[in-house]
Each structure stands twice: as structure tokens, then as C-alpha cells.
Amino acid sequence: MTDTKQPDSKQDEAVDPNAPITGMDYFMKLEYHELICPVVREFADALMEKRLIGHKCPKCSLIYSPPRGYCPICTVQTTKADEIEMQTRGIVTNYTVVTPVQYYGQEETEPFAKVSLQLDGGGNLSLQDLPGVPVEQVRSGMRVEIVWAPDGERHVDDVTNRSWGSAEGAIRGWKPTGEPDADPSEYSDKVF
Amino acid sequence: MVNDIAIVGYAQSPSWRASELTEPQFLFPVISEAIERAGVERREIGFTCAGSCDYLSGQTFAFVMNLEAVGAWPPISESHVEMDGAWALYEAWVRLQHGDIDTALVFGSGKSSPGKPAEIYPLQMDPYTLTPLGADPVSLAALQARAMLDAGKITEREMAEIAARSRKSAIGNPYAQVSGDDDPEALLKEPYVTAPLRRHDLPPISDGACAIVLATADKAKALSKRPVWIRGIDHRIDIHQPGMRDLTESPSTRLAGKKAGVGDAKVDVAELSATFSHQEKLLCEELGLGDDVEINPSGGALAANPVMAVGLARFAEAARQIAEHGKHRVVAHATSGQALQQNLVAVLEGD
């Protein structure tokens, strides 16, 4: 366990030596090293080859990307045999614009958007980025395509077992294709 | 006074030093196996309860992902305790007492491998006075062992014998992580890790899971030829501050054992969550288990210690003694906190 000084530590403020002690700051650091599970490793390997993969449930055909190794709805396990390559174009089904709250480790300072996508040919992704698109232009129905990190810069060092938000080293985000927006009937039952 | 509830299915994962699978991934087959062995339909299960801990793997809301291993669609009636799966079993046992549902699934799971126990567990202590001191499980257990040694309640040789017996019992147990034929004399020649504890006095660091299916009496009889009846179950907690406790005693274990009826008849076997060797002797004393009782035929927590599942695994091993080895009356014990602060005791019986 390590004590670390928080950036906004108040220790520089004048302290009244006679004031009663009502609290103390105690900062700790815990380190976790988790092995990447096989299905996520395969997902990461595919990202390096500019391929987006998922597992298609053999029973209900729902697609999970990144693969989980099972379909939680049918409670069946999925394997490499259920792997499919997904299309890298799709529709924004919903979005959220987050005004970042400051907390220890928060690097965002300006409002940012996260979107949910329905990919052409099937498969849904959540918590995706639209870099370069002003947040006020983000909308449901927008057609987008993937933006891969360029060769040489692409990496999967931050990929974890813990869902999305860690593939930015390989996928910069998604960009509008400029096509007309999709009709809500094409995606409205898939917003999640 | 209470309705009899039976264990009708149980399953465990192996205990791994570090599994590359995620918690829901290794829970998945364990839950499926327990349900299959119980012979119930997954959708028939009336209540589900889980035990796990966010801090183990360092993930807030870790238990939410574990729900994926259950198959919670369509929706299910479900709860979760931030405690060992044995307390999830207790909550389900209470829920089944209502009599409006007849089956329950309980499971416990944990991955200790990603973190460092000596860093994490001080957070389980009083946050103002003990966490900043870095009060870790091995140090606290060592204080307890020292107190027992000083009080003449155990010897280092007895501790080594307990460890050697546990490792030997674990040979052939597919779920065990540490096993082997060790000479207590040789073990005593090993250096201390934290005096008076040597490596063999400590549990392994483990990843693993356990699942159990419970049923009410009529349902259990319909499902199983050899239901394992929960004849008594109780749990108690002691004072937290180690300085205010006599660490050579465990009043909570004694009281829970009494309430569960451990002493009411002869006990054949006991599966105890003795995470450190000396704790086995203390637990046996408090539960009144004599030399005629076989202790931890599975190897116990010294052979496999998947935290949050290890207590529930004692129920699975105790049930196995009755359902597969023809034993009649078996005690299962689980613990929470450091130096046996909180304890749960159950008496299981065959027909």
C-alpha cells in the first residue's frame, strides 16, 4: 500500500494548530494484474488485423462483441466455432453526452459523447466514440463507419476483460459516412 | 420449528492460483453443473442468491457480471450478499422457509489472483485505526497463533500436523490446489513467513467458484435419492477490534454451533473454513469436535482457498460426504473477516 499525495492536497493551507482534528486524508493505491481471457485475447488479436469479431449464439443468433464465451440469455457457452467477423459500418441507435465530473484520475474536461451502434449485418456495440464530431451534431440514426488507428500506431495494450472503453488503441472511433440518416424503424427496438 | 431444506445439487470449479477466465466465465459451467445434478429446470428455480466481493478483483459492481452466468432472462428473483457464498446459502434457506417457492440456487465466486491480499485486506479492518496500520490477514492470524501457543492451546508441531494431514487428504481431490505427502518434521524445518506461521500454515491464493441447489422437503424427495438435509444453521459475529477479543477463543463459533445443534448427536465429519492451520484446532474446540470426528477430508481451506466461495465449498464437500460417501451427520463451517471474527455453522444429515 502506498500513500500518494492528491493533486489538490490542502496541506499548503495555513493550519490552526489548536483546531480539533475532524478528519484525515488517507490515499491508497491498489494494483491489480488480471490475465486477459482467451476470447478477449482473440478479439484483441483480430483488432490488430483490423478485424472486428464477435460470437454469434448458436441458439438465438444474438451477436456479442467483444465475445463473452457464452450467451447469457440462452445460457450456452460459445467458442471459436461461433466466431464471426462483423461489418464495420452501422447506425447510431442512441447516445449520451457526458459533462465530465472531476474525480481522481479523470482526464476529460469537456463534454463528450458516447454512442450505441447497430452494425450492418448484425451486432450491437455500446460506449463508442465519434472523435471530431461536435457533441451537438451527435444524433440517433446517424450512419457511421469505423476509424482504425493507423498501422504502426495500432495497439491493444489497454484491452481488458471489462467490456468496452479499452479498445481505443486499435479503434479511434467512428466517423459519419455522410449518407442520409436511418429511419427510426430500422433501429428503434434495439436502443440499449 | 423450521422447515427442513435439503441440498440437492452441488458443483465446484477447480481452485486455480490464477485463472485466465473471467469470474462469470468460470462460474458458468459450475452453475450449470449444480443445476444439472439437482435435476431441476433452470427456469423452475424460485430464488437465486450470490456471494462475491468487489475488492477482490478490483471491480465495482463485479457481481452484476456474474448474473450473466445464471441466465437472468427472462427476469428472476435474485439477491446478493457481499459475503462468502455460505451466507448466500443462508439467505436462500430463509427465503425457502416461506414455502411459496421450492428451489433456490446459491453460488459464491472470487478471483484473488489479480490483487495482492496483503494490500487489499487491511481495507476490511476498522478504517480509522487499523487500515492505516496495514493490518493484513497473515499478521493477524500470526497474532492469533502466537496467543494460542502462549496459552498452551496448540503447538507448532500440531500446526504442522494439521497442514500435513490437509495436504494428504487433498491428494486426489480434483478441486484442490495444494496437496502432497509431507512429513510434519520436514515442514517444521521450513522458515517462518510471519512467525509463528510457516508457509504450510497459510492458505493458497486461489480463484474459484462453488454453486449449490437447495430444495424444500417435498421437492427434495422428488428430486433426489439422497437429499442432504440442513438440520440446523446459524451464524454469529464477534467484536471487530482484535485488541478487544481473546483471540484464543471464538465465541461466535461456539454460539452458532450450539444454535445449529452440533452437539446434539454424534458428528461423523466436519468441513471447516480453517484458513490458517491453528484455526482448525480452535474451531474443533469451540464446536466440541473430538478425535473421532474426521476433519476436512477434502483438504479444507489450506488446500484450496477461493475466497467468497470457500465457505460454500465446505457445504458442497460436506454434502458430498453424505451423498457420495455414506456419512450420516456432517458439520459445515464458513468464516468471514480476520482471525475468525464472523462464523456460520450448519449441521447436515442424510436420511
Place this chain on the structure above:
Amino acid sequence: MSSQAAAVIGIGQTKHKKKRDDVSLPGLVREAAQRALDDAELNWTDIDAVVLGKAPDPFEGVMMPELSMADALGANGKPMMRVHTAGSVGGSTALVATHLVQTGVHDRVLTVAYEKQAEGNAQWGLAGGRSGGMGAGGIFAPWMRTYINKSGAPEDIGWKVAVKDRQNACKNPYAHLHLPDISIEKVKESPMLWDPIHFLESCPSSDGAVAMVLTNEAGAKKAPRKPAWVLGTAMRSELGTFPGRDTVRPQAGVECAHMVFDAAGITNPREQIDIAELYVPFSWYEPMWLEGHDIAGPGEGWRMVEDGSTQITGDFPVNPSGGVLSSNPIGASGMLRFAEAALQVRGEAGEHQVADAHVGLAQAYGGAAQYFAMWVVGSSLDAVGARK
């Protein structure tokens, strides 16, 4: 043994505040617990078991805090449990305590829930310590937008709920936010946190605790004050993310409501329930839950807000206490709903008392709107029947 009657005979809560720096963590829970015991005129030794609930441990940095709180809660030598079901935990914890009484396992159970957000960092905890955390509002905002689009609700519905709950909170001395000058204009002009949620449409971050004493029929008859009888309980959970999930009207919420209505003998919730305390951390969840729990028909929930039905003087008052929008000690927020519903049917809610409240509904939800806990409490065991 099967089910027997259970009742709430003691209720206590702390003043909820941004920062309760006058008490430690055990001091906070003990304050609520002592008040619940005082209300029931019981001593610590009268309690058979303690059931504690709170949201994730990383919020305060204390792992399995029931262990270090055992001393402060007088649990030494007693059974103690710790429940954790995300945001619904306060509700689930009360239900675990209720079940212990209903099944006759214990006679008197103390149940406590708390959060001391100022002693940690919940935003850090929610983000798993990483940058770019969405916050709870970031997860729920798209679903609210979908509700607005599907139901055709006017945008001022959310503002109205925000104003109503803060006005109610001014009548509740324990509430964190007291904003007597709140107005539609102020809500509308407050900063947008997660479109469509404005700052004043969001819950605060609070320190606080709540406790209840539950007992059986014999115990309730000896109680010094009117008991609140538990007429029905239900818990329901579903998977949080899968393609095609209805996040606006989660199936687990629908089923949980029907289970609790059935258990309490309620066939027409709008008519037979006098007051509801619903978990509304963001204003739009009031109409969403009215519809999501089949209290209102599709697209009717927002009309109940618009026509004033959910006001404290309306025909279906929702959150007369001020709700989660006015006090949000996360782990306690669910149990506060349960306790406030009980206070109402006991007639002990003080200035925010709803007239003639005999049947109360409390609900808590958590996770990705996937965990639900509910109870119906009544002023008598046949309170629902008397309503027909």
C-alpha cells in the same frame, strides 16, 4: 413454518448532508439505528439480528464494512448480514430483514443502510478508477430520451418533477437539499449534465443512513407507536445489457410490481395505493416508473405529472419526502423509500404527511435499471381490502 405477519415498529434516519464530518462511518449508522430503537422504545439487547446494506465498497474504501461496524451496531454475538444489490440495495436489505421475521427465524431485526459519499469518491468508484467515467446519468440519459421520444412527453415534465420533489423536501427536515426558491425556470436554466438531464434534475451526493426495526405480530402489538404492516414484498433482477433489451420499461420492473401487487392483494394500484416512494434519481424516472410498474398506462405517466396527480396533495402522491432527488446517500436511498412509505402509513411523516395514507408502495432499483426491490406497507393488515 411459513409466512407470518411482519411490521415496522421503529424508523430512524440521519440528517442527510453533503458531508457529515461530525460523525465517523460507525457514528453515522449508529445515529440512525439509535433513532429507530428509540422510536420502537427498544434497547440494543432487544435486537436478535442485524442486516446491513450499502452500495459498492469502493465508494468509501472500506471492504465488507459490516465487520468493522459490528461493534457500533451492537451486533456482537448476533447474526449479521451484509446485502449488496447495487442501487436497489436499501430495498433488498429491508426485504432480507423482513423475511427473517416473516419466517419466524428472528423476532426483532434491525436493518440499516448507509452511504458516506464524502468519505470516498463515488464517481471514481463508478468509473472503476479510470478516466472518462459516464456517471450513472450517462447510462440512463439515452433511455430517458427514448422515453420522451416514444411517449411524446413535453420537455417540461422532467422540470416539474424536479420542482415538486424539492418543494416536498422543504417539508422534510432530514432531506439534504432544501431549495425553497426552486422554480421551473431555475431547473431549465441549470447546466445540462447528460442531455436531456439538467443539473437540477439530478440527485445530489449525500452522506446519510436510515434504520428500521422489524418485528412479528406479537411484537407489533406491544409497540408504543402504530406499526406499518408489510403487505407484500418482491425482488426481481434481469441481465443488464443484451441486444433488444427494453431499457425504458425493463421487464424485471414490470414483473416485480405485479408480484408485489399480487402479494398485497392490489388489483388497481392507482386507486388502492395512497402514496408511493419511488427511486427517482433523475426526474424523468418518475413518469417512467409510473408506466414501468403499470401504475399508469403507456404514455400516461407523464400526464400524471402534468395534471398534478403526483403532488403531495394529488390523488397519487409520489415522493412526498423529496425522494432521491433531494437526498441520495446511495446505499441508503432505497431503504429511505421503504422507510418513508412506512412513516406515511403510520401517520408519522410530519409536515410531509399525505392525508389518509393507509397503503404505501416503496420501490428501489439499481444497476442498469435491472435490479428491483419493492414492498407494500399498510396501516393495518387489511388496509388494501378496506380500500376496495
